Amino acid sequence: MNILVIGAAGMVGRKLCDALAKSGDVGGHSIDQLTMADTIAPIAPSSSSIPVLTLASDISRPGTAQALLSDRPQLIYHLAAVVSGEAEADFDKGYRVNLTASQLLFEAVREAGYRPRIVFASSIAVFGVPFPEVIPEDFAPRPLTSYGAQKAMVELLLADFSRRNFLDGIGIRLPTICVRPGKPNQAASSFFSNIIREPLKGEPAILPVTEQIRHWFASPRSAVGFLLHAATIDLDRLGSLRILNMPGVSATVEEMIASLRRLGGPKCVNLILRRPDAMIQKIVDGWPRRLDASRAQILGFRAEKSFDEIILAHIEDESIAR
């Protein structure tokens, strides 16, 4: 099986490719080649049991997607995206990368005349207030960011192209991924990871919201697990409903901090600096707190069961000294 990962330079894309390269197999199908594409050339996994190709390739440019399909990958991961904050700051770039590039990709697949599995990374950002405490499977996406609008539009496009048998698509709505490794960034959601990751390294981190904020999380390990599981499951069971809420852990900031205390000790917790930021509080107040992910769970998608498990996955996967 040939696999193409678009957006392979991102954090989740890299971890996914590491897992594919390591096992050389996905859902029982052996991998013949893994192609990693992103606007900047992705870094190949340090060890691989299979041939890995890395490409600097921008699918928002007409013709690029066609080239990526020349060896007819049977499995395509579409993870390429401009993140929420950037799509809000640069309206044109957000639509070009998050919407137009997806259209060009799906259109290129249709032109190529075969029917690969496409796994599209959507997001819980498709949901905006007002919504109930637990967002049902059939709740309307009414996004409050351009990023969310773009993801919701691509979900519709993917479902329609799948219905027309031009491709075999599945869209998975990822929870906020936590704990993200690496440096703090400018995303409004950044603090969720910062307040765990930085104290575990002995560094301070800023908490800009109240501890009552509740949100929906899964670890990078779970995100990779979702993507691997989505690769080969039988989608006929989904019928026409090819977009799935992914399972996750619903936790308040208070509960996150309690987990950190249990696993990192009070010295970690003392490194969290409370600096209320009204703007971030307002943004985060509009974010989903809990989703019904029963359909995904029935199909075998699995996330952590507690925030403790999320922190433990981070400690293991990033080899954090305790």
Place this chain on the structure above:
Amino acid sequence: MNILVIGAAGMVGRKLCDALAKSGDVGGHSIDQLTMADTIAPIAPSSSSIPVLTLASDISRPGTAQALLSDRPQLIYHLAAVVSGEAEADFDKGYRVNLTASQLLFEAVREAGYRPRIVFASSIAVFGVPFPEVIPEDFAPRPLTSYGAQKAMVELLLADFSRRNFLDGIGIRLPTICVRPGKPNQAASSFFSNIIREPLKGEPAILPVTEQIRHWFASPRSAVGFLLHAATIDLDRLGSLRILNMPGVSATVEEMIASLRRLGGPKCVNLILRRPDAMIQKIVDGWPRRLDASRAQILGFRAEKSFDEIILAHIEDESIAR
């Protein structure tokens, strides 16, 4: 006020322009000019109290929307669409006209740098089974046609452009418009109008589905009423939720026929020929039966209250001899 109607050659567009030209006023604002645009030059109303311009203009061609905005219409009706059957038969044309043209229009408004009211005619075709007997306001659009997918995508786009203050948009999900004047056409929904209109003219009409089929209707008169009402109401009351289910009449085919019997007599009903068509039955089985339109009703949108009223509106508006 300058008004631009895109899609003015269609049935609803023509009736809307007739109403605007006749009154010379919309929501208390006097109209300075009405521009009617469509891919074929629309026919101007036979009598008009205001200047009317008709243009053959295809907004799916880059640059066209910019030209239409040159005199900065403060109110833009976007009714242009390839209908459901055609969007299914011609995939490329459906996306070009129903999605790309809308993107080009909204983008042109953003470039023009002013903030007109845009009234977008969406459709209950955004909904596909499974759904509850009464579709709630916040139910997810999961369309089962490309037409529905395109309408749902433009709803998201309109809401996002509105949220960003690039335009002042409202999307209204029209019920199936019944009774459509004119000739039977190839649309799967055509029979709903045919079985009323043709017998009232003394002509036979084919009923391809069972009488238990229930669907959601409004008259052409109500559709025009919705569009006029959407022109000037205060949208701040909508917050970010700028897409509204329009009110309508939920009726079974059996109830429609009973109305026809009351208003046209048994001779009309005897002109309905039962010719079950499994394909049309299957399509129509997937259509909405009833919608919650409370938000629209609170805002003052009004439809008929019974199918008798829908037939009476047809008899009056089309000057049908009884």
